[in-house]
Amino acid sequence: MTFGGTVLPEWKQRDTRPGAHPLRQSGHGQRFGGPCVKGLWRRAVVVGLALTVAACGRGGVDAKRIAAADGAEWLTYGRTYDEQRFSPLAQVNKDTVGKLGVAWWAEFDTDRGQEATPLVADGVLYTTTAWSKVYAFDARTGKQLWKYDPKVPGEAGFNACCDVVNRGVALWKGRLYVGTIDGRLIALDARTGAVAWDVQTTDRTKPYTITGAPRVVKGKVLIGNGGAEYGVRGYVSAYDADSGKLAWRFYTTPNPKGAPDGAASDRVFRDKASATWSDGVWKESGGGGTVWDAITYDPKLDLVFIGVGNGAPWNHKLRSGGKGDNLFLSSIVALRPETGEYVWHYQTTPGESWDYTATQHIMLADLNIGGVERRVVMQAPKNGFFYVLDARTGALISADKYVPVDWAERIDLSTGRPVEAPSARYRDGGISQQASSPLGGHNWQPMAFSPREGLVYVPAMRNRGFYADALGFKFIPGAWNTGLTRAQAGPNTPSPKPATPPLATGELIAWDPVARKARWTLALPAAWTSGVLATEGGLVFHAAGNAFTAYDANDGKALWSYDAGANVIAPATTYAIDGEQYVALMVGVGGAPMGGDQPRRPGRLLVFKLGGTVKPPPYPAAVAMPPLDLAAATPSKGDADRGAALFGQFCGACHRIGGLLPVLPRSPAILDGEGFKAIVLDGALKANGMAPFRRYFDEAGAEDIRAFLLWQAKQPAPAPKPGGASHG
Known part of the structure; x- marks a missing residue:
C-alpha cells in the first residue's frame, strides 16, 4: 500500500x-x-x-x-x-x-527523579523534569523547541520530602501551567515558553513544596502542595487561568487559631470538621493534610475530587490527643469547581497515624454494579484497600484489600469505617508493625483503567512498616516531625527493632472493581515501580x-x-x-x-x-564505591549518641542507607570536621539542595552528627533490601 x-x-x-x-x-x-x-x-x-x-x-x-x-x-x-x-x-x-x-x-x-506525564497537543510534546523545568519538543522528530527554567533556589530542595520531582503540566487555551518546588504556579506561552504570569501559592516562610501537576477546570487552574511532615497546613487553590488571580481556596485542616479563613472551607469546618479535632501538636504544625497529587474533575457531575494527605505529625496521639477523626486527613473530598464549595467527603483512614494518605490517583468510571449503571470514583490509597465510591454522593460501594493489610480487619460497608485491629495503634511508648509501610500499598504512581477489559491496573507494593511512639516529642518547624522514634541507633542507644525483617516487593495487579478481586497479579523485581498506561x-x-x-x-x-x-x-x-x-x-x-x-x-x-x-x-x-579511608579522618570529639538523635530528626529522611541522596556514612565529606561544618551549617552546597542547618543546631551538634557518622561508617554494611529503590 x-x-x-x-x-x-x-x-x-x-x-x-x-x-x-x-x-x-x-x-x-x-x-x-x-x-x-x-x-x-x-x-x-x-x-x-x-x-x-x-x-x-x-x-x-x-x-x-x-x-x-x-x-x-x-x-x-x-x-x-x-x-x-x-x-x-x-x-x-x-x-x-x-x-x-x-x-x-x-x-x-539533571540526574534527580523524573516523574512527569508528557502531554501532546498540536504536534508538540511538553514535559517537565526535576527542579520544575519545562521542555517542549517536536513530537514527531524530537527537536527541542524551547526550554523554561523557573530558577528554583537550590535550598528549596530541603523542603522536599521525596526529591525535587515534578509530575507535569496543564494546557489551556494557548498556555501551559506548571507548579514549582518552591511553591509557585507559572503560566507560560505554550508556543514560545514565555512567562505570562508567576504567582506564589504558598507562604515562603513555611516548608511548602509543589510536585504535582496542575489541572485546569472551567478556566481555573487547580493546584495543591506538599510538606506535611515539616509542619504545614494543607489546602487546594484555584487561580484564574488568564490573570493568575486567586479565585478560591479550600483548607483541609482547621485554622489552628479557631478563626475563619475567609475561604471556601469555612462553612464545613464550622459545621462539622473542626469538631473532629482535639487539642494537640496540630495547633503548632498546622495539622498537615496536604493535597500533593490527586485532583480529578468530573464534567458529568461538575465536581472536583481532591485527595488529602497524612497528618502532621503522623502520630494521632500527639497530633490530636488520640481523639477524633481529624477531617479531612486521608480523605477524598468533592468540591464545586467554580467556588470551592464542599459537597461531600469520604475518609479512608479516620484518625490517621501511619502516613496512610489518600492523595493517590483518583479515577472516574461508569460501572455496572449489581445490574445498575453507577458513576464511580476509584482509588487505591496507601492503606491497602481498593475503594469504589458513588461519585455523586460519596457513598461507599466497596472496599477490599488489594495487598496484605493488618491495620484493619475490613471496612464496614454499612458505616464506611475501618474495623481496626487491636495492635494497629502505637501509644505510650508502644510500637506497631504493619503490612503496609508509609510507602503504602500504592503510592503516587498512576493506575490505569481499561474499559475494554474492565480492569484497573495498580502498581502496588508490599513493604512492611514499623512505627514506634516518640516519648518527649517536641515539634520543630521545618524538621522531620512524624512523632515516631526513628530507628536510628548510636553506639550506646539501641533503637527499637522490627520483629521481622522489612519486606519490599512490587506487584502489578489487574483489579476487577466489579468482582472486587484481582484477575491476575505479577510479582516484580522492584518495589518502587512506574505508573501504568x-x-x-x-x-x-x-x-x-x-x-x-x-x-x-x-x-x-x-x-x-x-x-x-x-x-x-x-x-x-x-x-x-x-x-x-x-x-x-x-x-x-x-x-x-x-x-x-x-x-x-x-x-x-x-x-x-x-x-x-x-x-x-x-x-x-x-x-x-571505594571504602572510606577512615584512617585519614580528623578524629571527632563529638557525642555519637547525641549525633544519632540529631541525624534521625534532621538528616535521615534523605541521607540514610536507601535514602534519596548521598549516603553520608560512605561520603568523604565526613572525614574533615571543618569541611563538614561548612556544608552542614554554612550551606556550602545549598545550590544543590543542601540548605544550611545552623538554625537547628550549632557547631557542637554538627560535630555530634559527624561523630555518629564516623562510628556508623565502621559498622558492617547492611544487606540491601529486596525490591530495589524504596523512595521516589
Whole structure:
C-alpha cells in the first residue's frame, strides 16, 4: 500500500475490514466523535484526522477539546478528565508490539527523579523534569523547541520530602501551567515558553513544596502542595487561568487559631470538621493534610475530587490527643469547581497515624454494579484497600484489600469505617508493625483503567512498616516531625527493632472493581515501580527497575520489553502523528536511591514507535564505591549518641542507607570536621539542595552528627533490601 508516494510497511497498512481503523482497531467498534470531527468520514485515515484535530486546536486546549479527544493527543494529566490513562489507539497492539523501537530520545541536565506525564497537543510534546523545568519538543522528530527554567533556589530542595520531582503540566487555551518546588504556579506561552504570569501559592516562610501537576477546570487552574511532615497546613487553590488571580481556596485542616479563613472551607469546618479535632501538636504544625497529587474533575457531575494527605505529625496521639477523626486527613473530598464549595467527603483512614494518605490517583468510571449503571470514583490509597465510591454522593460501594493489610480487619460497608485491629495503634511508648509501610500499598504512581477489559491496573507494593511512639516529642518547624522514634541507633542507644525483617516487593495487579478481586497479579523485581498506561491495543505498559514492558492486558503475559538503562518510575503516554502511534516515557530515578553505588544517570525522555531503530548510548556501568579511608579522618570529639538523635530528626529522611541522596556514612565529606561544618551549617552546597542547618543546631551538634557518622561508617554494611529503590 502507498500513501503520499511512500510504501507503507505491513503494520502501517490500513485494515479494510468493516469497522477497522488504522490506529484504533478493537472488538468494541468505537468511533471518533466530538465537535472537531463531527461530519467527517469517521473512518478517515489518521493523517487527515490528525490534521483536522490540529486545525481545530489552534485556539488552544479547552474543555470541549479534552472531551472530544480521540487518542491522537494527550491533552491533560490522565488523558481525559476521567483520568483513566486509557488510550483508544491500537496500531501498537498484541500482534505488532514486538516491532516497537526508539524513534527519538532526549537527555536532561539533571540526574534527580523524573516523574512527569508528557502531554501532546498540536504536534508538540511538553514535559517537565526535576527542579520544575519545562521542555517542549517536536513530537514527531524530537527537536527541542524551547526550554523554561523557573530558577528554583537550590535550598528549596530541603523542603522536599521525596526529591525535587515534578509530575507535569496543564494546557489551556494557548498556555501551559506548571507548579514549582518552591511553591509557585507559572503560566507560560505554550508556543514560545514565555512567562505570562508567576504567582506564589504558598507562604515562603513555611516548608511548602509543589510536585504535582496542575489541572485546569472551567478556566481555573487547580493546584495543591506538599510538606506535611515539616509542619504545614494543607489546602487546594484555584487561580484564574488568564490573570493568575486567586479565585478560591479550600483548607483541609482547621485554622489552628479557631478563626475563619475567609475561604471556601469555612462553612464545613464550622459545621462539622473542626469538631473532629482535639487539642494537640496540630495547633503548632498546622495539622498537615496536604493535597500533593490527586485532583480529578468530573464534567458529568461538575465536581472536583481532591485527595488529602497524612497528618502532621503522623502520630494521632500527639497530633490530636488520640481523639477524633481529624477531617479531612486521608480523605477524598468533592468540591464545586467554580467556588470551592464542599459537597461531600469520604475518609479512608479516620484518625490517621501511619502516613496512610489518600492523595493517590483518583479515577472516574461508569460501572455496572449489581445490574445498575453507577458513576464511580476509584482509588487505591496507601492503606491497602481498593475503594469504589458513588461519585455523586460519596457513598461507599466497596472496599477490599488489594495487598496484605493488618491495620484493619475490613471496612464496614454499612458505616464506611475501618474495623481496626487491636495492635494497629502505637501509644505510650508502644510500637506497631504493619503490612503496609508509609510507602503504602500504592503510592503516587498512576493506575490505569481499561474499559475494554474492565480492569484497573495498580502498581502496588508490599513493604512492611514499623512505627514506634516518640516519648518527649517536641515539634520543630521545618524538621522531620512524624512523632515516631526513628530507628536510628548510636553506639550506646539501641533503637527499637522490627520483629521481622522489612519486606519490599512490587506487584502489578489487574483489579476487577466489579468482582472486587484481582484477575491476575505479577510479582516484580522492584518495589518502587512506574505508573501504568492501558491501550485499546490490548496492552498495559509498565516499568519495574530498568525494564519497560508491554503486557497482555487480559492475562498479564509479557509481550515486549526494553532496557531503559536506568530505573523508571514515571507513567508512559501515547499519541499519534502522521499515521504513526508513539509511546513516550520519562526515565530516571537518580543514582543515590540505589544506595550510593550507582553512577550518576541523567534523566531521559524515550519515544518509541513501530520500526524505530534509534539506539540511545548506554549509561556508564555501575561500579562499587571505594571504602572510606577512615584512617585519614580528623578524629571527632563529638557525642555519637547525641549525633544519632540529631541525624534521625534532621538528616535521615534523605541521607540514610536507601535514602534519596548521598549516603553520608560512605561520603568523604565526613572525614574533615571543618569541611563538614561548612556544608552542614554554612550551606556550602545549598545550590544543590543542601540548605544550611545552623538554625537547628550549632557547631557542637554538627560535630555530634559527624561523630555518629564516623562510628556508623565502621559498622558492617547492611544487606540491601529486596525490591530495589524504596523512595521516589
